[in-house]
Amino acid sequence: MSAQIRKKKSSLKAKKAPAYIHSLRGVKDWKQTSEWLAVRGIEDIECITPDQAGVARGKMMPAGKFTSDTSLALPSSVFMVTISGDYPEDGNGFYYPEDDGDLKLEPDLSTLSLVPWEDDPTAQVICDLVYQDGGKAGFTPRNVLRNVVAAYREMGLSPVVAPEIEFYLVCKNPDPDYPLTPPTGRSGRSVAGGQGYSIASINEFDELIDDIYHFSEAQGLEIDTLIHEEGAGQFEINLRHGDPIELADQVFLFKRTIREAALKHGVYATFMAKPMQGQPGSAMHIHQSVIDIKTGRNIFSDAKGGESAALHHFIGGLQTYMASALVMLAPYVNSYRRLIPDVSAPVNLRWGHDNRTTAFRVPRSDAAGRRVENRLPSSDANPYLALAGSLACGLLGLRNKIKPDAPATGTMNASDVELPRGLIEAVTLFEENADLRAVLGDSFVSTYAAIKRQEFETFMEVISPWEREYLLLNV
Template identity: 60%
Template sequence: MAKRSKASTAKANTGKTSGSKAAAKAPKADSAISSPRGVKTLAEAKAWMAARGITEIECTVPDLAGVARGKIMPASKFFSSPVMNLPLSVFFQTISGEYPDYDGLVDSVVADSDLVLEPDFSTLCTVPWAQDPTAQVVHDAYHRDGRPVEEAPRQVLKNVLSLYAKHGWTPVVAPEIEFYLVEPNTDPDYPLKPPVGRSGRPEIGRQSYSIQAVNEFDALFEDIYDYSEAQGLEIDTLIHEDGAAQMEINLRHGDPLMLADQVFAFKRTIREAALAHKIYATFMAKPIANEPGSAMHIHQSVIDTKTGKNIFSDADGDPTPEFFSFIAGQQKYLPAVLCILAPYVNSYRRLTPDSMAPINVQWGYDNRTAGLRVPPSLPDARRVENRVPSSDANPYLVIAASLACGYLGISQGLRPTEPLEGDAKDKPFDLPRGLLEAVAEFAECEELGEVLGRRFVTTYAAVKRAEFETFMRVISPWEREYLLLNV
């Protein structure tokens, strides 16, 4: 396994490796091979890696939690057989490393059969924090008979995109990911604290949109930008959010699968860069009491594949029936997919009336108190921002679920409520209040089962119930504080 080090950043940025005769003698690469991210064929992948002197490759697949599972192997072994095998159980593992009761699930899970994982070379890029020249590539999962694995998050998103494609539509998304920087914390019983920046003092008060507060961690963010450039990840903006040492990175809009791949890579990139500076980066939805939670807002629009026109706007620049139906679908079905948008017990600590997070699926024009916001824009950029998801969500699943809700709204011709002009927090709480409630609503929704896949719904619900049982085995500080001597 490759050793990890910041020292390789410069090498990754230049696409060179020190002392590599093979790289020095390599023929001049074409535009695909010289690109920092993605090629089309196995032959191009060989040339791409040879040009960089790659010796190891990380073969990954995102599981239900968005954790990278897979194998690390020598590049020579990878090219001798670029198909990888992993057991089906990787898609049934809980965040704590346990497994749900397999009763009622498919027989192949009980047998823990091997899957065939095939690389998607469009995701090929370097691992810029690795000491040795290392590449990484995301894989798709298939059964041995060639069927895609329905439980695989990447496949769930592909299935939703195929529904849009049948109508001649192409969804476009732009994720915004919030996270906290915190001091290293090796004892889970102790609360998290903001880290010390270059001034030598931790951030105490809230510093929304403060440039100076971001500059406290300049060296860290330079590494994040360098690592991102080396991987071909496109950062749009970086801002300081409302919480102490809470940051937000916005990605440029584009293809949903490509953006999900980028968020998958970004989370790992930010954690690795932070660790190099002896800081933790956390995407927990609510890591610090009395501080705002962290969201993963998703901006969504849909274009006509043939014309390239935004179907949310007509020829006069006015909103279309599809635009309003998309919003209505989100209003109707987002509560039923909340266990995907807010996947852990901690996620529901963010969705509270006294926080900045939404508590319902009201919608409004440029209204940040609503779960669904329509930002000001020109007609060709008309879009819907889903503000409900938390940053702990799996990017593949959260994008798939959000687009599925909009798709159902359009296909059913639904109509939304009137846009809200006031504070949405004054309206009733209409989202599930806890994980089990959310899972029950998810499992009972037949329409979502048809769109997302019944096997996926059954598996995901079983994993979430198992995670809740694990949580229930833990005694919290609140219980010791208020129950120990009082009841």
């Protein structure tokens, strides 16, 4: 550490440094930013933003340059690329910009935090994207979610969410032709499935879990609970409820954090929806409620503490529009391997009280905590888009006062499939729904649909082991 930085830290300590100096996450303005960075001796800044897949894109720069009013920009094409790095064809309302003009990165200083896994002192900040004239780039994921939240606020409402993120730890897999396998824990044995809520299974990876906690704490990210799920090496992290933008930011950062902690211990962390045949899929369940801004009251409960009409309208919107929004919550071909009959993931559009076989579950709670859990999203989803899609469906239900059907009782997993069975069907429903398009915006719908169509076409070029096994010598 340089003498100048040591002097700065001593000076601030002597003056009883203001609270923002000690903040683990976020400052208010550029003056606070400069002091926050100086005290920590930060050398580099990662200016990041989620692309359509939720992958962190951006630029790294020296801390001094970051605070010197430097203009940051990325090509607009970065937000039109598929997961495999391809670009979609023009058509169906999508047109690739001929000039591939820049989008400006606007740092959201409330997200400033450390990057604790880097050897050199490094910070990160999540950025919004705007056009050169300052207008928001409506097709970029963080802005899509912002627009949905703004639509609630126009009605005097504020949505509240709490995501649950499932993921697997797997052995390193440098050759994608080979299936994934569960990792070896501290016992020296490969972990087994069927160990839901097992503390011993968590203890198999104590040091890795400790690093997840330490990395999270250093970034100001709060984990509510962590459990071992049913799959072999499958875990779930639950986050505390809050503002949708803030929670999407947390999921975005948690995914980076968990991957980095896993790599430190010689394994992969994967958020694929269905990484291993014969094992359960990984979900990103979303708990949702809505607050009246004026009164602070949960509108899902009436004056007597019972279920309100607003709760039922919200559920009615989910039931009516979710099939069309599903591609935002199940974005890849692999996502639909999770959504199959007779397993834990629902394939229906039913709702019920504390019924985990329905798509939309109303957990047991008091009146203030009444909420709807959307059990359809998979953990491979971009958190900004999964939240935007689910909240958009509920918003349309509230606007149009859509009534749901009767709550389901009993097991619904074996019922008729009410969802798209594959990616291309989901894309078509998404493109054709005018009500969702009006909430989410034409530019986003056309761009996202074009990307997903191209991803499907790329997948169709791959010949699977199943085809070689059953078709090679039999047809």
